[in-house]
Amino acid sequence: MIRFDSVSKRYPNGYEALRGINLHIRRGEMVFITGHSGAGKSTLLRLIPLLERPSNGQVLVAGLNLVRLRRGLIPQLRRRIGMIFQDYRLLHDRTVYDNVALPLVIAGVSPLEIGRRVRAALDKVGLLDRERVYPVTLSGGEQQRVGIARAEVSRPPILVADEPTGNLDPALSWEIMQLFRDFQRVGVTVVIASHDIGLIERLGQRVITLERGRLVDDIPAEAA
Amino acid sequence: MAEVAARRPPSRLRRAANAYVSAHGRALVGALGRLYRTPLASLMTAAVLGVALALPAGFLLLLANLQGVTAGWEADARLSVFLKTDVAPDRYRALAATLEQDPDIAAATLITPEQALEELRAVSGMQDALALLDSNPLPAVLLVQPAAGADPEAAAALAERLEALPDADLVQLDQAWLQRLASVVELARRGTLVIAAMLGIAVILVVGNTIRMAIESRREELVIIKLLGGTDAFIRRPFLYEGCWYGLLGGVLALLLVETALLLLRGPATALAASYGSALLVQGLGMDGVAWLLAAGVVLGLAGSRLAVGRHLRAIEPR
Numbered sequence: 267m268i269r270f271d272s273v274s275k276r277y278p279n280g281y282e283a284l285r286g287i288n289l290h291i292r293r294g295e296m297v298f299i300t301g302h303s304g305a306g307k308s309t310l311l312r313l314i315p316l317l318e319r320p321s322n323g324q325v326l327v328a329g330l331n332l333v334r335l336r337r338g339l340i341p342q343l344r345r346r347i348g349m350i351f352q353d354y355r356l357l358h359d360r361t362v363y364d365n366v367a368l369p370l371v372i373a374g375v376s377p378l379e380i381g382r383r384v385r386a387a388l389d390k391v392g393l394l395d396r397e398r399v400y401p402v403t404l405s406g407g408e409q410q411r412v413g414i415a416r417a418e419v420s421r422p423p424i425l426v427a428d429e430p431t432g433n434l435d436p437a438l439s440w441e442i443m444q445l446f447r448d449f450q451r452v453g454v455t456v457v458i459a460s461h462d463i464g465l466i467e468r469l470g471q472r473v474i475t476l477e478r479g480r481l482v483d484d485i486p487a488e489a490a
Numbered sequence: 491m492a493e494v495a496a497r498r499p500p501s502r503l504r505r506a507a508n509a510y511v512s513a514h515g516r517a518l519v520g521a522l523g524r525l526y527r528t529p530l531a532s533l534m535t536a537a538v539l540g541v542a543l544a545l546p547a548g549f550l551l552l553l554a555n556l557q558g559v560t561a562g563w564e565a566d567a568r569l570s571v572f573l574k575t576d577v578a579p580d581r582y583r584a585l586a587a588t589l590e591q592d593p594d595i596a597a598a599t600l601i602t603p604e605q606a607l608e609e610l611r612a613v614s615g616m617q618d619a620l621a622l623l624d625s626n627p628l629p630a631v632l633l634v635q636p637a638a639g640a641d642p643e644a645a646a647a648l649a650e651r652l653e654a655l656p657d658a659d660l661v662q663l664d665q666a667w668l669q670r671l672a673s674v675v676e677l678a679r680r681g682t683l684v685i686a687a688m689l690g691i692a693v694i695l696v697v698g699n700t701i702r703m704a705i706e707s708r709r710e711e712l713v714i715i716k717l718l719g720g721t722d723a724f725i726r727r728p729f730l731y732e733g734c735w736y737g738l739l740g741g742v743l744a745l746l747l748v749e750t751a752l753l754l755l756r757g758p759a760t761a762l763a764a765s766y767g768s769a770l771l772v773q774g775l776g777m778d779g780v781a782w783l784l785a786a787g788v789v790l791g792l793a794g795s796r797l798a799v800g801r802h803l804r805a806i807e808p809r
């Protein structure tokens with residue numbers, strides 16, 4: 267589903283955030299990317315939806331070669347990837363419902379279908395009764411769940427989350443991770459950057475470790 | 491048969507068309523909603539556009555009215571045929587009678603040298619100076635009115651023909667000042683068009699700047715839309731419609747301004763016309779004028795927003 271072939275990323279200031287990364291993530295896998303701060307976790311995730319272009323090497327996502335992808339096709343790529351952020355990135359002047367509906371509006375889904383799907387997504391994250399409120403009135407965990415509902419509502423085959431539990435307490439973090447587990451179980455490929463080693467270990471999924479831009483460890487998922 | 495067709499799920503094409511229409515409808519209404527949410531700022535922008543559109547529209551209307559009035563005057567063009575001083579009274583009387591029969595001529599009025607002298611005495615107040623003359627130096631004059639419906643060319647042709655008469659000394663076309671007026675009006679019209687072009691550019695810049703600020707204030711939202719796979723067209727669309735709305739509102743305000751000015755001027759203009767003994771009809775914008783004004787507003791608004799969108803949306807990329 268996602269393939270990195272000797273990928274390097276050098277930022278315009280000359281800093282090499284990634285060096286020679288080779289990585290293959292299969293459909294329906296759940297993968298954690300971990301490493302110290304500045305190791306290049308966010309950089310690696312940002313290459314997947316083309317928020318950043320690699321300086322060297324090839325990135326293939328859902329059958330698309332990102333190096334050769336025309337600018338006009340980037341929206342098509344991003345619609346196949348649900349993105350979740352540490353700071354949620356919700357629109358504060360829109361209700362929870364409208365936030366979650368946004369990807370469907372963008373994709374041109376009919377209003378009737380939007381209502382159905384948004385409610386299903388909110389139901390899944392347990393926020394069906396909050397659809398009319400504004401994000402600021404929600405707790406951090408609730409806002410992150412809105413973010414997850416928004417990423418998932420268009421049923422993308424890939425979910426990418428950068429420190430989705432960075433601001434949450436352990437219990438909430440565990441809950442959020444269970445949501446990701448549920449998506450993975452129905453075939454979604456999930457890639458999560460996190461440095462919460464304890465949490466990651468308890469989940470027993472594949473763990474990739476970066477160190478100063480290099481892939482130094484790749485531990486497969488525990489056989490369940 | 492119809493029932494079967496109705497039960498069939500809508501075709502792909504149909505769904506795509508519906509999605510397209512609903513996306514545009516949403517952007518159209520959404521853009522209006524955004525203007526409505528900041529009524530004062532929107533109204534200020536629209537008012538600037540309204541004034542900028544009303545000025546040239548008002549001037550052009552004024553000139554059209556002026557041309558309408560002077561067109562009426564052209565029929566009044568008169569030719570003064572000054573005869574040679576040695577033409578005998580019975581000759582010029584006969585000439586007047588002949589001209590009166592000419593198909594190109596509506597009327598020919600004779601002013602004898604005596605009458606001319608009388609008139610001069612009455613108006614100039616230089617009886618003393620005139621008294622010094624021992625003979626009348628003035629020629630007989632024939633005031634010739636061209637046949638009804640004669641255009642300036644016909645009048646000029648007639649003047650040429652009269653000038654060729656053996657008894658004629660000089661033919662003066664009283665239309666010269668009218669032609670001068672016409673060229674002044676034409677000059678004013680061109681000037682107005684130049685000013686209109688400049689104001690049009692001003693409208694584009696005002697809308698462009700307003701849209702630029704709208705883009706800036708929604709930067710966060712646009713970044714997120716890009717993250718979620720919004721196409722450039724999707725992001726651009728609401729701003730283009732916003733520009734159209736500004737233009738349309740500006741056009742409507744301009745319309746109100748022009749019509750109000752017209753209402754204020756109609757009374758005095760009619761009074762003035764009445765004093766000239768004519769029933770002047772002040773001409774309004776009319777359906778065509780209204781359509782042009784609104785279309786100009788929308789087109790300029792669209793141009794302004796296109797300018798802003800082209801320049802500023804590309805700079806917004808997700809971090």
Ligand SMILES: Nc1ncnc2c1ncn2[C@@H]1O[C@H](COP(=O)(O)OP(=O)(O)OP(=O)(O)O)[C@@H](O)[C@H]1O
Pocket residue numbers: 277278279281282283301302303304305306307308309310461
């Ligand atoms: N836009 C940028 N321009 C220049 N350097 C950058 C840019 N983004 C990141 N970097 C650098 O690249 C390195 C890797 O950054 P990255 O954000 O990928 O690290 P990370 O592993 O996600 O760290 P953290 O755990 O703190 O989020 C860092 O040293 C950072 O300073």
Ligand SMILES: [Mg+2]
Pocket residue numbers: 307308309428
């Ligand atoms: Mg990071």
